Amino acid sequence: MKGIHIGEVLVEQGAITKEQLNEGLKQLKAETNDRRLAEVLTDLGYVTDRELMEVLGRSMGLEVIDLEFFHIDERAVEKIPKQLAIKYNIMAVSMEGSCLTVATADPLDLYALEDIRLVTNMRIQLILAERTQIRHAIELNYSGIDARAAARLASEHAVFSRTFAENLMVNSDEDQAPIVRLLNSLLLKGYNTNASDIHIEPYENETVVRMRRDGMLIPYMTLSPAIHQGIVARTKILAKMDIAEKRKSQDGHFKVTLDGREMNVRVSFVPTIYGEKGVLRFLTTNTPIDRSAAFGMSGDNYRKMKQLLRIPHGIIYFTGPTGSGKTTTLYSVLQYLSSRLVNIVTIEDPVERNLPKINQIQVNDRAGLNFQTGLRSILRQDPDIIMIGETRDPETAEISARAAITGHLVFSTLHTNDAASSVTRLMDMGIPAYLAAASIAGIVSQRLMRKVCPYCQEEYEARPEEVNILYGSPADPGEHVRLRRGKGCYLCNETGYKGRIAIHEILSVDTEMKRMISEGRNEEELKAYAVHRHGMTTLKEEAVKMVLAGITTLEEMERLIYTIDMDYFGEE
Numbered sequence: 001m002k003g004i005h006i007g008e009v010l011v012e013q014g015a016i017t018k019e020q021l022n023e024g025l026k027q028l029k030a031e032t033n034d035r036r037l038a039e040v041l042t043d044l045g046y047v048t049d050r051e052l053m054e055v056l057g058r059s060m061g062l063e064v065i066d067l068e069f070f071h072i073d074e075r076a077v078e079k080i081p082k083q084l085a086i087k088y089n090i091m092a093v094s095m096e097g098s099c100l101t102v103a104t105a106d107p108l109d110l111y112a113l114e115d116i117r118l119v120t121n122m123r124i125q126l127i128l129a130e131r132t133q134i135r136h137a138i139e140l141n142y143s144g145i146d147a148r149a150a151a152r153l154a155s156e157h158a159v160f161s162r163t164f165a166e167n168l169m170v171n172s173d174e175d176q177a178p179i180v181r182l183l184n185s186l187l188l189k190g191y192n193t194n195a196s197d198i199h200i201e202p203y204e205n206e207t208v209v210r211m212r213r214d215g216m217l218i219p220y221m222t223l224s225p226a227i228h229q230g231i232v233a234r235t236k237i238l239a240k241m242d243i244a245e246k247r248k249s250q251d252g253h254f255k256v257t258l259d260g261r262e263m264n265v266r267v268s269f270v271p272t273i274y275g276e277k278g279v280l281r282f283l284t285t286n287t288p289i290d291r292s293a294a295f296g297m298s299g300d301n302y303r304k305m306k307q308l309l310r311i312p313h314g315i316i317y318f319t320g321p322t323g324s325g326k327t328t329t330l331y332s333v334l335q336y337l338s339s340r341l342v343n344i345v346t347i348e349d350p351v352e353r354n355l356p357k358i359n360q361i362q363v364n365d366r367a368g369l370n371f372q373t374g375l376r377s378i379l380r381q382d383p384d385i386i387m388i389g390e391t392r393d394p395e396t397a398e399i400s401a402r403a404a405i406t407g408h409l410v411f412s413t414l415h416t417n418d419a420a421s422s423v424t425r426l427m428d429m430g431i432p433a434y435l436a437a438a439s440i441a442g443i444v445s446q447r448l449m450r451k452v453c454p455y456c457q458e459e460y461e462a463r464p465e466e467v468n469i470l471y472g473s474p475a476d477p478g479e480h481v482r483l484r485r486g487k488g489c490y491l492c493n494e495t496g497y498k499g500r501i502a503i504h505e506i507l508s509v510d511t512e513m514k515r516m517i518s519e520g521r522n523e524e525e526l527k528a529y530a531v532h533r534h535g536m537t538t539l540k541e542e543a544v545k546m547v548l549a550g551i552t553t554l555e556e557m558e559r560l561i562y563t564i565d566m567d568y569f570g571e572e
Contacts, residue, residue, distance in 0.1 A: 006038055006056070006108045010047065013055045020046045036106055039131065049130035053105065057128050060107060067091070067103055067133035069455060071490050072141055076100060079120045082142045088112035091134045091141075092120075099123045105131035139259070140192045147185035148221065154178035155224040179230040182223075187265070187280070188258050189220070194287045196323060200235075202228050202275035214450045214500050215323065218493055225274075232269065232276050239267040247271055253283070253350040266350060283352035287499075295332045296325065296502040298545075300537060304506045305444070309337065314441025314509075315404040317391070319416040325448050325502050326413045327352055330387065333411070334358060337385060345381055347374040348389035363389075371396045379403060388412040394430040401431060401439035409441075418539060419443040419507035420523035420530070427520075437517035443507040447539060447560050449552045450497035456489035457496075459550075466554055470544055484550035501551060503542035508534050 007021045016024075024041045031040075041047050047055075057064040076092040079100055085091060090112060094101040100122040104112070107126050117124055129137075156178075186209065190198045195211040207223040223231075236243045239252030249270040256263050264283040269276045294302035308316055318326040331353055338344060338357040346355075349363035349371070359381075361374055371388060372395050378386055391397050391412045404410045416422045422443045426436050462481040468474055470481070486496025507530045509517070516526060530536040543557040 006036075006106060007041075009059050009108070010041070010052070010055055013059055015051055015055045016041065016046045020044075036109065038106055042131075049105070049132060053128045053130060056107060062107060062126055062128050064128045065103065067093075067129040067137050069491065070103075070129075072137065074141065074145065077141045078145060079122065080116060081119065082138070082146070084115060084119060085138050085142065088115070089131055089134050089138075090116065091129070091137050093127070093137075095122070099125055101125045101127060103127050103129040103134055103137075105129060105134060139188075143185060143188040143192050147182065147189050150178060150182035150185045151221060151223050151227075154182050154227045154230065179227065179234050182227070183231055183234050184258055187256070187263060188261075190280075191258075191261060191263055191282060196282060198280040200228075200231060200278040200280070202272060202277060204274055207231075207275075212323070213493065214495070214497055215448060216450075216495065216497075228275050232278060235267055235278060235280065236269070239265075241267070241269070246276060264350075264352060266352075283350070289328065289332075290499075290501045292332070295329055295336070297329075297504050298537075298542070300535075301504045301506055301542075304508065304534075305333070308442040308444075308506070308508060309333065311409065311441045313404060313407050313409055315400060315410045315412065315439050316441050317412055317414050317422050317443045318446065319414045319419065319422050319443060320446040321415060321417075323448070324446050325500075326446055327389075329444070329446060329502065330411055330413065331355065334385075334387060342384035343382060344385040344387070345378045345383045346387035346389070347371060347378060348387075372399060375399045375403070379408075383408060385409045386411070390414075391426075391429075397426060397429050397431050398435070401435045404439040404441070405435075410439075416445070418523075418527070419445040419505050419536075420527040423517055423526060424523050433518050433520050437509075437514040440509050440514075440517070442509055445505045445507075445539060447503050447543075448500040449503055449543065449546055449560060450495075450556050451499045451501055451551055452484050452553060453486035453489065453492035453496055453498040455491045455498070456487045457484050457550075458487055459484055462554075469554065469558075470547060481548075482550075483547060483554065485553050485555075496553075497556070501546065503539055503546065505536060505539045505542065507536055510534075 007025065010016045011018055011021050024037055024044060024046065027044070028035065028037055028040050038052055042049055042052060053064045056062065070093060073094045076095040079095065080090065080092045088109065089105060091103045092100055093103050100120055102116060102124055104126055105128065107128065113124060186198055190211050193211065193213060195213050197212040199210040199217065201208045201210065202225065205225065207225050207228040209220045209223060210217045211220050233243045238254040238256060241250045241252045249268070251268050253264070253266045256265070266281040266283055268279045289296050291297060295305055297305060318330050320326050334344060334355060338355065345359045345361065347361040347363060351360045351362050354360065363370055363374065371392065375388060375396065376399065386403060386408055388396065388400055388410065391400060391414050400410050400412055414422050414425060416425045423436060423440070427433060459482050462483045464474060466483070467481050486492060488494040488496045492498040513526065513529060516529060531538065540561045543561045546552045547554050547557050
């Protein structure tokens, strides 16, 4: 019976009992799908993937590796077709001469090994890895290979016409068309590597594709300029844009399911001298959020945020530059509030994530539904809480403010440098000081800082000038401050950073601050009062804590929190 050998090994090594083996075999026999016994036993909870690998490694004298930290040779990956790798859950990881090293979770699957030998015509050396790790490695590595293969094929068939583009409908049978395969592969690669954006940039002799990971743009591939228009047209069709319009910028979004993954993508095209530059932003990613149970905030800021959420009416703004995680934090807050007996209505462009128990409205400019008209309609829907995706213009800002002073709790986002400067920004948009003072309940400013790569990090002693930057004064004699930095490895794309963490500053607006806003006090005075009266932790102070804790680096802090202050930087 299929898998009986691996079962006998597990019983012999004491990993499972004979009764558990029989139960696994019984379930395997009853199933109609093509699963292996090892998978059934792990799903039943009789043995973990790691325990399984360790038992097999001991009994068969095979090395057990952690595939997440293993440097995979792409030349080896290409030796095994993707369909075969998926079928047997097998991953080629390295090669030397005629020997191919293959990671597997089931070394007793002789049929798989024989198929691999026949296809590769190479000697196979086995190593063991957890099946979930192998599955993830297949997704990650083959998406890159598929993208390059699709790019080569598209270049060979670079003849492009509008008729061809128009035939590439979203649900058509054109999935094997070179341009379609290329775009699908780029989307899969971006999603699998936790990229936030894909940039498609036309130049005179090439089209460059770059992906933003952890806030930095990483070059990915170079394409022939002959296929650039095809990629643009395919993307525009998915996003329901006008493929004939090349003279002005266009924005849109689309949802697509690839390899079982639903992707929500925002699209922007702008004309450049060599063609249209496109940016595709993933609105939902599979990137884990640090401190997700606390809105991604530190303990003190989380407590301040919960206090703000007790306010029955007023506006709470979430501010920061593009890509700083504002919307993610805002969605976390809305999910928390949805447990209350309230009517929550949002208007967004686009709706980035579907939230249960929340009424979400999609802006549709063609139909005349913009933020202004949508907000007026929302006010007639008996809302308790309103979320406005972005405050972009004076009219939206004023309607939001008036909604806030008439008994509604309003949330919105702004593009500003810090919390206090948001007040100045609103006044620049034409909001009267008295209205801003009456409506604003709080402002949350946010940044995303790159974290030191945990796999290549090293500790070092801070230089005197670094200590001065962090503490605002030189170190005491004999004092040694230890910091962390990444050396760079393949797991972090040689950057020294992997993953990001949010930092916040929360400005609460009390009666005195309302008076200061109505009097037109400048942002420095507002910030000083918030720090003194409410103990507001500034973005700079939060960043310093992250550096001293070894979570990020001084260089990353200076990249995000830059101020012209000679005392801060010290003398040259």
